[in-house]
Amino acid sequence: MKLKSPVEYFGRALVERGATDPDLVVLDADVSASTKTEFFKEAYPDRFIEVGISEQDLVGVASGLAVSGKTPVAAAFATFIVGRAWEQLLNTVARQNLNVKIVGTHSGLSPSADGGSHQSIADIAAVRVMPRFSVVVPADAPSTGCLTGEMIDRRGPVYLRLSRGATPTVYPDDVELSIGRAETITEGGDVTVIAAGNMVHVALQAAESLREEKVEAKVVDMHTVKPLDQSAVIESAKETGAVVTVEEHSVLGGLGGAVSEILSENYPTPLRRIGVMDRFGMSSRNYQRLLERYGLTPEAVAEAAKKVLKVKKK
Amino acid sequence: MPTSITSVLREVSRRYNVPLEELRFHAQALRSLRLIDYGEAPHFKGVELTELGIFITNLTMEDEPILAGDLVQTKTGVKPLGQLLKDIRRKVLQMVAEAGSGHLGASMSILDILAILYFMKMQHDPTNPGWTERDRLILSKGHAAPALYAVLSEAGYFPEEELTSLRELDSRLHGHPGTITPGVDVATGSLGQGLSVAVGMALAAKMDEASHRIYVILGDGELNEGQVWEAAMTAAHYGLDNIVAIVDRNQYQLTGTTEQVKAVEPVSEKWRAFGWNVMNVSGHDVYAVLDALEVCEHAKGSPHVIVAKTTKGKGVSFMEGNRFSRSVPNASQLKQALEELERD
Structure with a gap:
């Protein structure tokens, strides 16, 4: 990569x-x-x-x-x-x-x-x-x-x-995106992973490993957290019936919060948030190891996807 | 003994038969004639008459100026300056009393300077608030909004009847200035931010080679805010001589004197140390203020600050000081205050 x-x-x-x-x-x-x-x-x-x-x-x-x-x-x-x-x-x-x-x-x-x-x-x-x-x-x-x-x-x-x-990198150099319009990178019918920033790549890796376990994950790049592409969120929830959010930010008030707000009012859907669990960061000479310490890994995302699938309405 | 540039200008005007208005723009020439002195960049000082200047003015000066009689243009025609200031004070009293809240003391202390700026100094056009060549003003001490609104209305930016809607739902006159009010370029209210915005506007003007000036009015209590000094450094660093800051040195902040709450003195030395051209004036002495503003137009290379000593609650004897910093006059106090204004 x-x-x-x-x-x-x-x-x-x-x-x-x-x-x-x-x-x-x-x-x-x-x-x-x-x-x-x-x-x-x-x-x-x-x-x-x-x-x-x-x-x-x-x-x-x-x-x-x-x-x-x-x-x-x-x-x-x-x-x-x-x-x-x-x-x-x-x-x-x-x-x-x-x-x-x-x-x-x-x-x-x-x-x-x-x-x-x-x-x-x-x-x-x-x-x-x-x-x-x-x-x-x-x-x-x-x-x-x-x-x-x-x-x-x-x-x-x-x-x-x-x-x-x-x-x-997730995209080629000539990528074209618009503020306010979410980008679906991978289609999948079992669970939606909505990610932002560096975590989009992590979500894509998680989707790959889920596929090996016969779970098809849809990965959405929510590059615009505000104004949130509400219809993309709601439609994805309707399609897959289960949602995971992933962000390199507190799970409070960020992407996970925004998606939860929209879904709970419009289309209540089982959801799990991956992010920094209401605590501060710390030093690490190696960035990757720090992400692992905070659970911002493909494994953690895949695990969350499986958990949310368990409570998904059949 | 006359000691103002205006006095000198009047004398020169009379002797050489040159219109006073034309001379006002030639403080630099007066310095060349060695009638006045305001130092050299970067060490500007407050303007002073030279010995020659004092000699010449002493030759023929009569007792002037007669402030109250000087005429200024308002939307309703020409008015004596003294009458204009009284009218604005009356409106401020009425609008704050009507609103039931508002910062009366801080409005009254800066009112004269605001009126001088809008009626005697700034290039602006109430019929075209967006005129690109206009001088800009930021009321960084936004709680003096009632004074600004009264001045803007008097200048013709919006109808006088609107003044009593101050702080009311759907009014264009919010508790602190917002750009919803015609004539307001920058929303304020949160202290300490106006000078930074002025720096941005001054930098933009320099980039555009525009000659308008940015006036920014700060409270003395507002100098507690750290951002003011960040901006002071930036303005001096870029030599923004198109900024004129005015400190309303009314000596009080909300809960006491500035020296009790968090001592700001020595104010002038602080600004000087930050690289500003500093002038000290009485903020209720119209010609002293005008003279200082005049120097700001000619002294180059550094931003200007006028530390204007003022009286909080100025104009109504029982409101002077900090008593009406937060409180609003009741009906009988309002009546008494209006009567006193009429009497003077």
């Missing part, structure tokens, strides 16, 4: 868009070497704004640019740009429906060696609760490139959540 870096695809997509969109302005909080906004900084130094280590100011400055007709893309580590500047995102960006794009890199457990302080397990929930915000969690590098463009085209506030480092 080829590994590609989502942040690099993000950085390159910005440069590409910068060539044709003179209003595109990119801001960073002294982490441009990690978020890869440094590509844009190099290409268009006059439209790159270094705000320094001050995420609240970063979001405020981006807001002022948006008020003035620019399309600002502000990037920093997920837990800091969302957590530190949450109230700025709510009160200044979302409340005024500003055309501000927030990009949180190093999300989930991906900054594994840095430990719990730098990992981000609550950002999807924290942004999802804000009116007007879209929340986009690409599955891999190619879809990150595509969804970066979609984000810039979409009016209003968008949160793009990216992983650190190179990740397994």
Whole structure:
């Protein structure tokens, strides 16, 4: 499996868009070497704004640019740009429906060696609760490139959540996805696995192993957690009668929460959530081992699928 | 002894028969003539008359200015400035009393400066609020919304009758400024955020080579917020001389004086240390404020802050200080306050 870096695809997509969109302005909080906004900084130094280590100011400055007709893309580590500047995102960006794009890199457990302080397990929930915000969690590098463009085209506030480092690819480089429309990657009639971010690849691996046990799993890439593709969720539940959600985020308030909300009101379906079980992250020099410790593995997903199948209505 | 640029300008205007309005835009020329001094970048200081300036103004100055008599343009025609300020104060009192809540003290302290900005300084067009070349204003101390609304209405952004709908359901005049109100560019209310937004707007203006200015009004209590100082660093770092911050130094915050709650002094030295051009004025002295604003237009290379010493609850004797920071006048207090405004 080829590994590609989502942040690099993000950085390159910005440069590409910068060539044709003179209003595109990119801001960073002294982490441009990690978020890869440094590509844009190099290409268009006059439209790159270094705000320094001050995420609240970063979001405020981006807001002022948006008020003035620019399309600002502000990037920093997920837990800091969302957590530190949450109230700025709510009160200044979302409340005024500003055309501000927030990009949180190093999300989930991906900054594994840095430990719990730098990992981000609550950002999807924290942004999802804000009116007007879209929340986009690409599955891999190619879809990150595509969804970066979609984000810039979409009016209003968008949160793009990216992983650190190179990740397994799910899509070819020329993939085309739309914000708000879920992508079914594998069809299957027994159980639906709805995943986001790096966990889409994990879900696909789980589907493969389930197939060996004669369980056909449908795998849906829910790259947009908000606005959630409700009909895709409900239709999948009707088709398969059993659902598993998988995310590299707390099981509270994220993708699992969003899917549960929709299904419990519209089509109650046996469901299990795979994610970080209401606890903090920790250091691990090896990212894969950390995912295993937190149960974010194909085995865990397959196990959850079998459990939910047991309570599925015949 | 006259010590304001305006006094000097008036004298020059009279002697050389040049219209005063034209001269207002030439503070730099006055400096070249060595009549005034405001330092050199990056070490601007508050504007001062030079010895020569003092000499010339002393030659012929009479006792001026006569503030209350100066005419300003409002939507209902020209009005003496003193009358305008009284009218706005009256409206603020009435709307807060009608709403049953609102920050009266903080509205009254910044009211004169808001009126000066909208009626005597800013380029703006109430018939075209989105005019791209307009100067922008962010009321970062959003709780002074009643003063802003009264000024915007007086300028013609929306009908006066709307003022008494303050804080009511479906009103366009929310408790704190929102962009639903004509003339409001930036929603505020959560303290500490306006200066960052001003920085973004100022950067955008520089990118677009636009010459408009961004005025941002901060409370002195608001300086407790850390984000203000993040933004102060950013503005200075980028040399955003198109930002004019005004600190409403009314010396009180919600539960006490600023020095009791969390000492903010020395305020001016803080801003100076952050790389700003700092001026200190009395916020109720119209010409002092105008002079300081004038310097901001000519001094280049760093952002400007005017630390305006003001009186919370200004204009009504029994409201001055912190007594009406959170409370609202009852019917008899309102009557008494309105009578006092009429008397003065």
